[in-house]
Every structure is written in C-alpha cells, then in structure tokens.
Amino acid sequence: MKKRVYLDYSATTPLKQEVLDAMLPHFNASFGNPSSIYTYGRESKNAIDNARDIIAKSINAKSDEIFFTGGGSESDNWAIKGIAYGNKHKGKHIITSKIEHHAVLHTCEYLEKEGFEVTYLKVDEYGLVNLQELKEAIRSDTILISIMFANNEIGTIQPIKEIAEIANSKQVYFHTDAVQAFGNIKIDVKELGIDLMSISAHKIYGPKGTGALYIKKGVKLHQLIHGGAQEKKRRAGTENVPGIVGFAKAAELAHENFDEHIKHLTSLRDKLIAGLKEKIEYIHLNGHPTKRLPGNVNFSIEFIEGESLLLSLDMVGIACSSGSACTSGSLDPSHVLMSIGLTHELAHGSLRLTIGDFTTEEDIEYVINQLPPIVEKLRQMSPLYEKVKGGN
C-alpha cells in the first residue's frame, strides 16, 4: 500500500479502536431508546448517564452541566443563539473575536441581521486578543463574550482565565469554543470560570456528529432544538447513544495519559517546525511560538499556493490542509491568517500540519524529506518566485 501520513488531526481524527469497541454494542445489541422504561431502554439510559459523568469529570464540571449535541457547530450555535435570544431583554450586544471558527462567526453575523450588535475583537500577529480592548468593548448591554480556547488554524491559545475574569466581573456570560482545546489542553471549567463551553468528539478520536455543550448551573439560555424531553428538556432528539458512548470513551482515553500525550505531540511538533525551517527558505511560522496547541504546525510558504501544495503532498501520501481560498468556502483566504496580518499571498500559501496520537517520528521525517522538493518544484513554476531568484 502507498504510504499514508495523516497530518490533519485538527480537521478530524480516526476513531480509536477502544472507542469503536465501546460503541459497537449500542448499534444492535443494546440499541433501545434511552427514553423507554424497559430493559433495552434502561441499558441505553445508563450508558448515557455514565458517559455524561466521564465527560463532566474530564473538565471538572457536574454531570448535570453536560448536554450532548450533534457536534461542535451545534454547540456553538446553541450557546450563542441561546444566550442571545434568552437574554435579549437585558441587552443585544455580543463580543467575539475575528479569528473564531465559522460556527461562531457566521452565527454572530446571523444575529447581527436579526438585530443584535456584535463587536469582533482584532488579534495581534500571534492571534491573541487584547485584554484591554476586551474590557473597553464591554457595554452595559453586553450579554455574551465568546472567545475560542485555541484556534483551529494557527493553534494559538487564548488567556481564557483572564478573559473569564473580565466577563465575570462585568456579569457577562462567557462562552468558549474549546473544540480544538479539549483533549489537548487541561481544562477545569470551575477554576477557569467558564459559563459555556463547546466540545466535539471527532477531534479527539471519537465519532463525528457528537458534541457537547457545558452549561454552568444557573446560566439561562434558550433551546436550539425543541421537542422531546431528552437532555433534561434542553436539547431534544433521540440520543445518539453509540456516539455519546464513543465520545466519553475518547475523552477518557485522552485524559488517561494526558501529560505523556502532550509531551509526545509537542516534541513531534517542534521537530517538524525545526526541520522545515532548516530545509526551506522563505517560510514563516504562523501563530504563537509557545502558546500554541501541542499538535499544531502552520507555515506560510512564500511564492506558492496552498491547494497545489496539498495536491502534491497528497500524491506522496501526506494529508494536511491550507488556508488558501481554493480549499475553503470563500473567495478570500483564511480569515484567521488575514487577521494576524498576513498578505493575501502568504495566506494563500499557508500549510497546516496537525499532529496526533498516531503520528510517528518516521512520519515527521518523511514530511521533512518530501516537502522541500515539492516546494522547490512549485516555486520553479511560480511567477512570484522569479522576482526573488531571478528566474530559472
């Protein structure tokens, strides 16, 4: 078989075998509807209760503060729209940042059309929000601050505790999108002072289509999905029992050897960063050098465009991603890369390599060897490169 090196763990992860093993019985042996009172149903209910306990424990929340959803995007939508509509009598102002995931940004943009006001905080060259600016942005009618825990593109980790403190001191709800952080950074919602937090299973070797929203006791928000009495009547829909069980198993595994896991990812990350910097000229690391996700590498590679880079890498079995417009949903390159001040060229020429639990030293070496000639080949084709090198 062709060599395959997967370095796009921030996009999604394969299921761990233990996760699949935990899920399998719930597809057709113990498949009952958790709302049913007979044996089949009670088995499912117990499985969900158990899963809720595990997820809660992993972030130091109480079990009844965890609500399962259909993924990170739903959690973000629920938190933001739920707080907005549920507190509109108090105010209609929301604060977020320019580098949020689209699940947050597009939700905020939607709310703007519906009569809310949103402040999008800018970030510095590393992608960090400015606490002073945040303080100044808070108004008497501000009802929510939503700032992501760690960025999915450049890996930058925000000063969440400080942000929460500011929010709490002004009695504004604080939501954080921790889809990338969960499982990669230790999170204690109580210590950090978080009111709402979105997480997703498929980023931590769990199944796609399952997520959760942590809602601190007492936080008032509207439902996003009305209907049955599931999730303590706050999120309707027959529970995705295998998905929830798989999510919990993945969270459990992630937190079992947490420090080991982080050390492993960080050392591979740093090796990859160093290796590529050494071998390729005109490349720039995006994001913060140290306040960054343990598995995130993001380079801008001058003179070439991201999609052609990805295709070339795919041909040698390397899977990764780019902030180029050609691989995203819009005309413009990544809003995150533009927000940290990159030019269009540099944003189009970005390459994200994200490392995970199955990444080996050998994989890293493979990339360090494969990437330079590919970059060179594409640069040789680029009209932007000739200006620097004086043609071929």
Place this chain on the structure above:
Amino acid sequence: MKKRVYLDYSATTPLKQEVLDAMLPHFNASFGNPSSIYTYGRESKNAIDNARDIIAKSINAKSDEIFFTGGGSESDNWAIKGIAYGNKHKGKHIITSKIEHHAVLHTCEYLEKEGFEVTYLKVDEYGLVNLQELKEAIRSDTILISIMFANNEIGTIQPIKEIAEIANSKQVYFHTDAVQAFGNIKIDVKELGIDLMSISAHKIYGPKGTGALYIKKGVKLHQLIHGGAQEKKRRAGTENVPGIVGFAKAAELAHENFDEHIKHLTSLRDKLIAGLKEKIEYIHLNGHPTKRLPGNVNFSIEFIEGESLLLSLDMVGIACSSGSACTSGSLDPSHVLMSIGLTHELAHGSLRLTIGDFTTEEDIEYVINQLPPIVEKLRQMSPLYEKVKGGN
C-alpha cells in the same frame, strides 16, 4: 437467554447488519473530513454524495434537495424555525395540528413566545385533520403549514396530497414530519407536492443522530446551524459520515423490497390486533382502522395504567410503550390520545406495540399469550375494575 420480543420499532430500531457493515469503514479506515481535498477527504465526500443520491431517489427528490441533519428533531426545528424567521416579513402565522410530535409542537410553542401566531388544528376520533378546517385556518399572513405524515403514537396517516394541494393553492409552504412514514409508506415528494420533509435514520434500522431535511428547490428558509460550508452552506458541522452512509444504506434496504415489507408488517399487525381483541375485554383500538402505519398497534386497555403494564411486559421480555404520563415527559398523558378524545384513564391505559422487520409470527403469538394474564392481574389490583366486575 431470556426471551426478548421487541415491539417498539416506532421508538427506535436496531441497526441492520448491512447498515453497520456499510458504516464501519468510515470510522477509522476512510475517516477523512469530507471538506478536505486529499484522498482521505475525497473518499468521505464521495460517500456522502452517494448517500445523498440514494436518499433523494427514495423519495423522488433531486440530490441537491437533500440536507443531512443530526436527526428528526433537528430537521423539524430547522424547517419550522427556518421558514418562520426566513419569511417573517411575509407573515407570522403558522398552522399545525394538535397531534404533532413534540419536535414540531414545542417548536411552534417557542415561536409563539417569540411573536408568531400558531393555529393548532384539532383532529377527529381517528386522528385525522379536517381539510375544510385547514382551508378556513389559512390567513393572508400564513407562511407555513406543518402536518405530520403519519403519527408516531396511533399511526394515523394524514391526507398529505390533499393538504399539500391546499397549501400550494394558497402559496403557503408545506412541511411534513415524515419520520414515522419514511420507509413505511411510499413517498414521492414531487407527486405529493411537499415543500419540506423531515426524516430520521434510527426509525428505519439506521443510526441514531442522523436525519435529513428535504427542501424543495427554491424554498427560502434560514439556517438553524450556522458555520462551515457543509451541505451547500445550509447546515454547518463536520458531516457524520458513518451516520449518513448508514442512513442511506437503511433507506436503500427499506425500498428494496418495499411491498413485501409492508405486506409482512401489515399482516402481523392485523394478527396482533385481532388476537388481542379476541382475548381481552374492554380494549379499544386507537387510531384509524385502515389509514394507519403498517406496523402500528395502539390499544387503550381499560382500568389499568400503562407504566405498570410496560413493567410487567418487560418482565416477560416484551418491550413496548404507552401514552401514560408516567412514561412521558409531562404531567398529562399523551397529547395525541387526549386529542382524539380519550378520557384520562384510557390515555393512561394505552399500550403501543409497533412491529418491525425482525418481528416474527412467533413474537406476535407470544404477546397474544402473555398479555391477557398480565392485564387480568393488574385489573384485579385496580379499584376501577371492581366497579365493573363487582370486586374479586
């Protein structure tokens, strides 16, 4: 092992083996994010495209009219809130029925609090809406009619084509919750004139947590979940690839031997109805005698309460459900049973047995034998029964 007879297929179904087999490769072999352009991602994208074609074909829709969701409840919420918010400039009036699933009813109730007006049509003793009443309820500011295809409790099938005609003639959007109908009734959305339709995988031997919304081309509605560009930018969130693939496989299987399947369910249903009627006094079939889901049996059993009946049946391995308040999320018994005119006692004493593809003649006989002594035992304990029988 203890005998287990599952007769709650309307609550949820076990995964068929073929469905699981179709899903398995997408958990950790072909697990890529469908939005990614490399091989792993393209495999997932192709799988989703293929699934979309299958679902579309099964209801005679076009592929680009199918949008995958996290389940039937999300589909209902999306359709109703999406139409409401997306067309509020045209009007704020919605028409639905009193016997909808809570995913529709509670969504409508929510919208009422947010300034919309909702007419809840009553139904007759069989659970059928009155077309004349529907016509009269339509106002100049009516933007949506949402009437379920088939009822989950009593199985009554509505005159969907006639309802759609009325809606279309008044240029009002028509949504139908077909979660129970899909796979059990042949549905041709074009011929029927449906604008939006909710379906769910776990009712047809597919996975929980996956559903779809059919949106006829040109129908304007707001998104429910904003974010990434998935589902043609109309429903954000990393696609649940195994779920979607499983849903399509389930739909394919359901439509493969459709007539056989329906014949099988109908004959078992009628056998069960006849058998129980013969053996037990003071019972009443709820719902329509012929316009009913092929697998639905719903009886009110006088003088006894549903939960104790379910528990007793569970002890002999029979899993089924009841409209009793004690098994639902509210103080009151099933709103559906109350809407068709049952007294509280009769609603509390209802028993729903729903038949599916794995149900055998033997299962039906087992129930016909097990149920009468259980009913008798509970009646002997009931203070309501003594009045009829003159005590023990």
Place this chain on the structure above:
Amino acid sequence: MYSDKVMEHFMNPRNVGEIENPDAVGQVGNPKCGDIMKMYLRIENDVITDVKFKTFGCGSAIATSSMATEMIKGKTVQEALNLSNKAVAEALDGLPPVKMHCSVLAEQAVKSAIYDYAKKNNKQYEGLEGFDPNEEHDHHHHGDEE
C-alpha cells in the same frame, strides 16, 4: 430505574384485594394523574389487624401500596398515622426522584383510611388535624420521550 425491592413488590404485591365490611376505607389520587389508591382496614382495639389495597397506577404506585400495607399491618392506628412517605420509600431501597410522589400517595392513602375510621368512630388522632382526604397530592412527573 427501580430498585430490586420495588420490582419485587410490584411483581408480587402483598395485601392486594378488598376487605368485606371493612372498618375503614380510604381512597386518594385520581385518574387524571394516572394513579388511584384505595385502602381497606380492619381495626380491632385500635390495632390494624388486616389491610388490603387496590391501586390503579404505575409500578411504584403499586409497590408503595404494597410496602405501606405491610408496614402498618399489626400496628396501632397511631403508629400507622406516623408512617411517613420517606419511610416507605426507604423500605423499598429508594424511589427515583420523579416517583417520590407515589410514596406520598401511599402515606395519604393510609391517612385517608384512618380519617374515615376516626370520623365513623368519632376518634381523634395526632397527625390527622387539618388532613383533607380530597386535597390534591403533590404530583411531579418528568422523563424523556422518543
């Protein structure tokens, strides 16, 4: 959901039935809420020598009826009156929170029967003051749905 003890009492309820010419009868609950308990007492010298019940209701309603009758059999009327819903629930190894109202109903059924006895016999008991057998009992349901 239910403890083994609840299930055991539900499947094999003690003291089901009626007493002919009982010394007292009490009935509480109503079909609207989905449970009715009727209790029959035989009382001799202020001691409950026999007790029977009939219940229309859920599993825990039947189990609490059964347990309550067991707990008051052989007791004095005053002792029976002191039976608390908590004691019944505990004797059953606990009830799910949403089912606690069933134990309240059982307590009320006993009280109601004794009220009938007191009234017929013109007796006074501590704990009956202010008791109104027709008052609605506290009723909390909850749960999930498909």
Place this chain on the structure above:
Amino acid sequence: MYSDKVMEHFMNPRNVGEIENPDAVGQVGNPKCGDIMKMYLRIENDVITDVKFKTFGCGSAIATSSMATEMIKGKTVQEALNLSNKAVAEALDGLPPVKMHCSVLAEQAVKSAIYDYAKKNNKQYEGLEGFDPNEEHDHHHHGDEE
C-alpha cells in the same frame, strides 16, 4: 475532484518556464484571488513556435496553463485567439464547476500575451477588440470546511 488528465498535467506540467526575449508576454490574475498566470510567446510569421508559462495557483490553474500552452503551440496567432476556456476544460476531461474560472484565466492569459504582441507590432486580430488585460476575470470559489 479532478480528472486524471488534470492531475497528470498538474504533476507533469508541459512548457513550464520562461522564454528569453519573448515576442510577447501576458500576465493575468492577482495574488489576492490566489492565482497568477504569466505566459511567454515566441512568434514567427504569425505562428506560435514556442510558449512557456509560470503560474502561481491551485492545481487546476497549473493544469489549465499546461494544457492551454500545449493547445496553442504551433498554431497561428489567430487560431490561438480562438481558443476558448471550454476547449481547454474539455481537453482536460472537464473541470469541477468551481474551478472553471481557472480555464477562463488560461484563455485570458493567452489573450493577454497576444494583446501584448499586437500592441508591440501594431497588429489587429479578430477577438481582441474590447479586450482589457487588466480587467478582473470572473472568479467563483466555493467549497466546504472542517
């Protein structure tokens, strides 16, 4: 996503490079949109005897550049001007709808180079009327994200 032919031209692009002292040069696109195509022509007796390109852009931008250069090599200038973006796309066994703009870009690059040639040599060609090499080309992206 891409046809085998697109991938083949992307991986092994023909005519990459520059021509020294070319008879014509054209450049279209801009870094903002993520693709720039530069085309060099050698023209003898109104026939394109050599052509080279450099492209900054996605896979289909590179593949369409490669294919377009192959298609105009050896053709008369007028024939080259008649090359449509559709023809380029078809020669590549099609492009994804969202990538059709790349073929437009290739057509424009050829036109732009010939425009340069016509201007320098004071020539007129059918199909160049109204052509403005600095005009923004039609640009449609779309896709999904994680």
